[in-house]
Amino acid sequence: AREFHIQSLAENWVDKTKKTYNDKKNFHPELVVAGFQWELSKLLEAPHEVATTVPAILGQGSLDDLWKQWYYTVTWIYLATRDEKGVGNFLVLHLVTSLWGLEHVCRVINNEEVTRQALQEFYASAVCLLAASAGGFPTENTLQSIQTTFPLNSRDDASEFDWTPVVERGIQETEEHNIKLVYVMRELWNRYDRWQGFSTAADSFTTTPNIGPASKSYKA
Numbered sequence: 001a002r003e004f005h006i007q008s009l010a011e012n013w014v015d016k017t018k019k020t021y022n023d024k025k026n027f028h029p030e031l032v033v034a035g036f037q038w039e040l041s042k043l044l045e046a047p048h049e050v051a052t053t054v055p056a057i058l059g060q061g062s063l064d065d066l067w068k069q070w071y072y073t074v075t076w077i078y079l080a081t082r083d084e085k086g087v088g089n090f091l092v093l094h095l096v097t098s099l100w101g102l103e104h105v106c107r108v109i110n111n112e113e114v115t116r117q118a119l120q121e122f123y124a125s126a127v128c129l130l131a132a133s134a135g136g137f138p139t140e141n142t143l144q145s146i147q148t149t150f151p152l153n154s155r156d157d158a159s160e161f162d163w164t165p166v167v168e169r170g171i172q173e174t175e176e177h178n179i180k181l182v183y184v185m186r187e188l189w190n191r192y193d194r195w196q197g198f199s200t201a202a203d204s205f206t207t208t209p210n211i212g213p214a215s216k217s218y219k220a
Contacts, residue, residue, distance in 0.1 A: 001140040003050050004131070013048040014131050021045055036091070036132065043128040051127035054120050063115055067103055070119065071188055072152065074099055074126070075197045079204065080138050080146040088206040091133050093177055095126055096201070100184045150197040158194055166203050178205040 004010075021042040024032050031038045043051075058069060074095040081089040102122060106115040130137045163186055170182035185202035189195065 001138055001143050004127075004137045005139060007050070009048060009050060009131065010136060013050075014043065017046050018042050036134075040129060040132045043132050044125065047124055047128060051124045051131070054123045058123060059116070059120065063112060066116075066119060068192060070099055070122075071096075071192070072195075072197070075185075075188075075201050076143065076146050076150065077130070077138065078201050079150060079197060080142050081135060082204050086204055088181070088201070088204040089133075089135060090177070090206045090209050091129060093181055093206050095129065097177070097180050097184055098122075100187075150195075150200065152195065154196040156189070156194045156196055156199050161194070161199065163199075163202075166199075169203075169205075173205065175206060175208045181205070 007013075018039055027038060027041060031041055058066070058073065060066075061069070074092075078088055078092045078096055081092045083089075099122065102118060106118055109115070127137075166182055167186070170179035173179060182202045185198045189198040189202070192198070
């Protein structure tokens with residue numbers, strides 16, 4: 001976050017790259033009408049070194065420690081990017097759920113080298129996603145503030161915390177990503193000592209964005 005803002009990468013990387021790769025002919029037409037996916041694809045085509053250089057804390061240690069640190073990280077980002085009403089960011093929610101899916105795929109593959117490479121690719125994709133989003137990359141102060149609000153030693157009391165209302169609310173939601181969020185956060189809450197960041201994120205539902213026309217069809 002510090003380097004993104006110090007180097008003014010919103011202008012010097014994101015805006016310039018989006019303009020450089022603005023020829024619609026070079027992209028699948030379904031990407032173009034979807035909007036955000038097109039903008040993200042441009043940054044993935046030409047990632048800055050801030051996206052390809054993984055911080056030591058997210059690239060070293062045992063795999064179990066890495067998964068744990070990654071889950072804390074994406075949850076902090078999700079909490080930090082909520083709006084003033086506490087509504088979660090639809091794009092950042094996908095960092096949480098896709099990391100969960102990635103972990104399960106990697107555990108089936110069961111190859112440490114592949115897993116570490118996958119996490120490096122995930123880091124690059126996450127940086128590009130945040131950079132391409134309308135909300136922009138969170139500031140260092142924003143991320144530090146959310147870590148202060150939800151330190152790693154903040155725990156829910158297992159005898160008092162009740163997941164039932166959150167689960168029931170998620171089931172009733174028409175936005176299908178919210179029940180996925182609840183499921184993943186509850187699993188992580190149980191796995192990692194009932195951290196309050198997980199339970200708070202689970203209750204920070206998102207809303208469905210306008211992701212482009214759904215009536216068009218395209219040939220593969």
